[in-house]
Amino acid sequence: AAQIPALAEPSPPTDLHAAAVRTLSLAHDLSDAIDRGQLDLYYQPIVRLVDGSLAGFEALVRWRHPQLGVVRPDEFIPLAEKTGLVHRIGQWVLKRATTDWPLLRQRCAATSQGAPFISVNLSAPELCNPGIVESIRDCIASSHIAASELRIELTETVIISSVELVSSAIAQLRTMGVGIALDDFGTGYAGLDYLQTLPFTAIKIDRAFVAQMHDSERSFQIIKSALELSRLLGIATVAEGIEDAKTGAMLASMGCNYGQGYHYARPLPLQDLLGAGTPT
Numbered sequence: 402a403a404q405i406p407a408l409a410e411p412s413p414p415t416d417l418h419a420a421a422v423r424t425l426s427l428a429h430d431l432s433d434a435i436d437r438g439q440l441d442l443y444y445q446p447i448v449r450l451v452d453g454s455l456a457g458f459e460a461l462v463r464w465r466h467p468q469l470g471v472v473r474p475d476e477f478i479p480l481a482e483k484t485g486l487v488h489r490i491g492q493w494v495l496k497r498a499t500t501d502w503p504l505l506r507q508r509c510a511a512t513s514q515g516a517p518f519i520s521v522n523l524s525a526p527e528l529c530n531p532g533i534v535e536s537i538r539d540c541i542a543s544s545h546i547a548a549s550e551l552r553i554e555l556t557e558t559v560i561i562s563s564v565e566l567v568s569s570a571i572a573q574l575r576t577m578g579v580g581i582a583l584d585d586f587g588t589g590y591a592g593l594d595y596l597q598t599l600p601f602t603a604i605k606i607d608r609a610f611v612a613q614m615h616d617s618e619r620s621f622q623i624i625k626s627a628l629e630l631s632r633l634l635g636i637a638t639v640a641e642g643i644e645d646a647k648t649g650a651m652l653a654s655m656g657c658n659y660g661q662g663y664h665y666a667r668p669l670p671l672q673d674l675l676g677a678g679t680p681t
């Protein structure tokens with residue numbers, strides 16, 4: 402290695418440098434995170450907009466890194482997709498979510514507008530894994546839940562490398578009765594194409610539109626037409642990122658079925674949800 406001249410100032414790490422170091426160390430540590438019990442699952446309530454009753458939960462993975470604190474999935478899931486670890490993480494998430502569901506289900510309100518559900522995020526590479534349908538079936542069977550209580554969320558923002566594999570997995574899951582939601586609707590480049598080819602049972606309107614709906618006529622019209630489109634296709638709608646009452650009320654008046662966001666609740670650990678009083 403070249404000698405650094407004694408008098409030269411060491412160059413301070415740039416933000417890019419720090420980011421690269423963080424990525425490398427996260428990629429390195431992630432392989433042991435499951436075995437060391439560092440992963441956790443948080444649950445965010447999803448409400449029926451018409452009456453505010455609790456309809457279900459979305460499971461959101463967290464990584465408690467011993468040095469870096471809580472690392473959000475936006476940061477480590479893309480890494481896990483590159484290294485293939487996402488399959489083990491997905492297995493862990495599915496097992497945890499289906500095991501916890503019988504406890505969480507009791508918190509949900511039983512109404513005439515559809516049975517309670519638990520939503521789990523799977524990335525496209527996970528759905529391409531040949532064993533995925535079988536392992537979802539096993540999780541459902543061993544926790545004695547109904548397949549119709551489980552909903553898989555697939556984001557449209559990633560490029561699906563094999564539409565054939567994904568659609569075969571989705572078709573099998575639909576036959577079992579598992580629900581399939583198109584996540585982050587409106588932000589990907591292929592949303593309408595996926596809606597045409599894959600049998601989604603719900604769409605989730607991305608919070609980028611929801612956040613702008615009062616200030617931007619365009620965002621408002623895009624949401625309106627997404628709701629209209631879903632109604633025509635006979636699929637359910639979930640609005641993400643609702644942060645105030647005004648937004649929730651407006652989406653309800655526009656006919657959106659479900660809502661989710663900090664206005665109702667943040668994602669919470671299981672214990673907090675079970676310990677809490679009777680939900681509204």
Ligand code: C2E
Pocket residue numbers: 445460461462473474475478491494522523524554556584585608641642643644661662663664668
């Ligand atoms: P997502 O599926 O779109 O999840 C919604 C994200 O929005 C969550 O971030 C949630 O905490 C956040 N959120 C909820 N309500 C509000 C709100 O009112 N305002 C704002 N600003 N944000 C809100 P989170 O938990 O950091 O997850 C980020 C993404 O990571 C998820 O986006 C999902 O794509 C992915 N992800 C999470 N858990 C898993 C998992 O188990 N497996 C896979 N493959 N991906 C996951």
Ligand code: CA
Pocket residue numbers: 459522554584
């Ligand atoms: Ca999601």
Ligand code: CA
Pocket residue numbers: 584585605607641
């Ligand atoms: Ca989303």
Ligand code: CA
Pocket residue numbers: 585
């Ligand atoms: Ca998202």
